[in-house]
Amino acid sequence: MPKVLISDKMNPKAADIFRDNGCEVDVITGQTPEELKEIIGNYDGLAVRSATKVTPEILEAATNLKVIGRAGIGVDNIDIPTASTKGVVVMNTPFGNSITTAEHAIAMMFALARQLPQADASTQEGKWEKSKFMGVELTSKTLGLIGAGNIGSIVAERALGLKMKVIAYDPFLTPERAVELGIEKVTLDELLERADFITLHTPLTDQTRGILNAEALAKTKKGVRIINCARGGLIDEAALKEALESGHVAGAALDVFAEEPAKENPLFGTEGLICTPHLGASTSEAQVNVALQVAEQMADYLVKGGVTNALNMPSLSAEQAPKLKPYMELATGLGTLAGQLLGDKVQGVSIEVEGAAAELDQKPITAAVLSGLMRAYSSTVNMVNAPFLAKDRGLDVREVRHDREGDYHTLVRVSVTTDEGVKSVAGTLFGNGRPRLVEIFGVTVEADLTGDMLYIVNRDEPGFIGRLGTTLGEANVNIGTFHLGRRDAAPGGDAALLLSIDNRVEEPVLWNVCQIPGVKEVKALSFG
Numbered sequence: 341m342p343k344v345l346i347s348d349k350m351n352p353k354a355a356d357i358f359r360d361n362g363c364e365v366d367v368i369t370g371q372t373p374e375e376l377k378e379i380i381g382n383y384d385g386l387a388v389r390s391a392t393k394v395t396p397e398i399l400e401a402a403t404n405l406k407v408i409g410r411a412g413i414g415v416d417n418i419d420i421p422t423a424s425t426k427g428v429v430v431m432n433t434p435f436g437n438s439i440t441t442a443e444h445a446i447a448m449m450f451a452l453a454r455q456l457p458q459a460d461a462s463t464q465e466g467k468w469e470k471s472k473f474m475g476v477e478l479t480s481k482t483l484g485l486i487g488a489g490n491i492g493s494i495v496a497e498r499a500l501g502l503k504m505k506v507i508a509y510d511p512f513l514t515p516e517r518a519v520e521l522g523i524e525k526v527t528l529d530e531l532l533e534r535a536d537f538i539t540l541h542t543p544l545t546d547q548t549r550g551i552l553n554a555e556a557l558a559k560t561k562k563g564v565r566i567i568n569c570a571r572g573g574l575i576d577e578a579a580l581k582e583a584l585e586s587g588h589v590a591g592a593a594l595d596v597f598a599e600e601p602a603k604e605n606p607l608f609g610t611e612g613l614i615c616t617p618h619l620g621a622s623t624s625e626a627q628v629n630v631a632l633q634v635a636e637q638m639a640d641y642l643v644k645g646g647v648t649n650a651l652n653m654p655s656l657s658a659e660q661a662p663k664l665k666p667y668m669e670l671a672t673g674l675g676t677l678a679g680q681l682l683g684d685k686v687q688g689v690s691i692e693v694e695g696a697a698a699e700l701d702q703k704p705i706t707a708a709v710l711s712g713l714m715r716a717y718s719s720t721v722n723m724v725n726a727p728f729l730a731k732d733r734g735l736d737v738r739e740v741r742h743d744r745e746g747d748y749h750t751l752v753r754v755s756v757t758t759d760e761g762v763k764s765v766a767g768t769l770f771g772n773g774r775p776r777l778v779e780i781f782g783v784t785v786e787a788d789l790t791g792d793m794l795y796i797v798n799r800d801e802p803g804f805i806g807r808l809g810t811t812l813g814e815a816n817v818n819i820g821t822f823h824l825g826r827r828d829a830a831p832g833g834d835a836a837l838l839l840s841i842d843n844r845v846e847e848p849v850l851w852n853v854c855q856i857p858g859v860k861e862v863k864a865l866s867f868g
């Protein structure tokens with residue numbers, strides 16, 4: 341039974357869902373990185389929010405880990421490149437807390453406009469400072485969105501309802517989507533110059549880190565108010581402090597900080613500053629949403645192989661998974677065969693599907709082929725990290741889909757480009773869903789790809805099979821199945837032999853096989 345660790349505070353429904361779906365679950369929150377490192381090796385799944393930092397050191401110790409689930413949106417606390425290289429799926433819940441977070445941004449905007457927290461504190465201190473807390477109206481003001489994805493769009497919708505003008509800087513926002521949202525797409529500089537309020541809704545990446553730095557803040561309108569319910573690193577905190585102190589920025593409402601938990605921060609105490617402790621996603625509704633969703637997604641993956649909302653792997657529904665399973669076996673087998681026969685000569689690979697296979701999602705089939713192919717170079721490769729390893733090695737990967745049906749009702753073909761030309765292997769599924777190899781480098785065969793095998797290319801001439809049988813028999817190698825095909829139609833050309841054997845053939849025996857007259861190539865193969 342897969343074992344899952346919930347390492348951050350999460351609605352208890354998450355643990356129930358894991359148990360109901362066939363997973364064992366431990367809830368241990370508030371651990372130090374050292375403590376987490378000690379125990380992470382026991383788990384197949386790790387469910388987190390933003391507090392747990394999934395660093396390369398943690399991942400190094402996570403020897404059994406298959407999936408990390410983020411009950412929320414931002415995944416900057418998870419080292420995705422390392423997780424990917426280690427074959428660990430990373431998934432999040434991209435919509436569960438977006439309304440809640442957008443509402444928090446709107447609440448922060450109101451709080452800034454009317455200085456609600458400051459007015460509340462002063463009133464409760466008995467000061468009744470009515471004239472000190474003169475506010476500004478939101479109606480007709482310009483709201484500048486930096487990032488107009490899920491949360492940014494919801495903020496825009498709400499702000500338009502408040503009769504604000506909404507402008508957005510988001511390089512990935514299409515003009516059509518901007519029209520649909522009723523907002524104006526602008527450059528970052530234009531946004532900085534025009535906005536009365538600026539709200540940030542981008543992920544924290546190398547491109548967005550410090551997007552509001554001293555230089556950007558200097559371009560803003562005097563009296564601008566800034567809201568950050570996305571990530572602390574998006575704003576240069578020292579520059580913001582200066583801008584608040586100089587009065588250029590009239591107010592800032594921050595839910596997130598460069599260092600969290602932010603028990604100390606140079607900004608604290610600055611006039612015009614409003615803070616909340618990363619509460620963007622903290623409503624009971626959002627927390628139920630993300631807890632249920634992350635547990636369902638993770639259990640689905642661990643128990644049934646379904647992949648939803650993964651950031652480093654193509655999606656695969658639990659309904660699709662059983663249908664794709666025999667194809668994955670076939671694709672892995674073909675990739676393994678090509679990898680073992682062609683080794684480091686591989687420069688590129690084309691994965692073609694035809695017939696019934698062409699009706700399926702091709703991404704998982706491609707990932708399975710690559711995982712087989714890359715086994716020649718890495719012992720830790722799987723479907724998650726194979727596409728990344730392939731990219732790292734500069735392999736040119738192509739996917740081709742043929743709608744027509746050929747000789748087989750379904751076919752997967754793996755064509756590998758080497759400096760000696762393109763070589764391909766192909767396989768089909770038999771009626772019972774059993775994968776079968778049907779072609780190897782232009783020779784028609786019909787073989788299972790399991791256990792230990794021998795691949796031999798020889799000159800097609802009488803007596804060869806007898807001599808091969810004798811050589812293997814003398815070495816005590818028992819032949820299970822025997823598949824023979826001719827590369828050339830006429831006798832005397834090349835033939836290919838694929839033997840399944842009961843035990844692995846050792847080097848000296850391979851050498852003896854090589855000495856049989858007519859043998860051109862011999863390779864021992866092994867399929868998991």
Ligand SMILES: NC(=O)C1=CN([C@@H]2O[C@H](COP(=O)(O)OP(=O)(O)OC[C@H]3O[C@@H](n4cnc5c(N)ncnc54)[C@H](O)[C@@H]3O)[C@@H](O)[C@H]2O)C=CC1
Nearest residue numbers: 413414441487488489490491510512542543569570620621
């Ligand atoms: N305070 C809190 O508790 C919460 C914070 N968040 C944060 O909010 C962020 C945004 O969430 P969603 O809207 O759901 O994500 P999303 O992926 O739907 O939208 C992000 C948008 O940022 C845009 N973007 C990316 N790079 C950009 C750049 N260099 N400049 C301008 N725009 C850029 C993207 O094109 C996309 O439209 C999350 O990444 C997370 O860090 C999310 C939930 C709760």
Ligand SMILES: O=C(O)C(=O)COP(=O)(O)O
Nearest residue numbers: 389390391412413414621
């Ligand atoms: O979903 C997100 O990106 C958040 O920032 C929410 O963080 P949290 O789960 O409240 O620690």
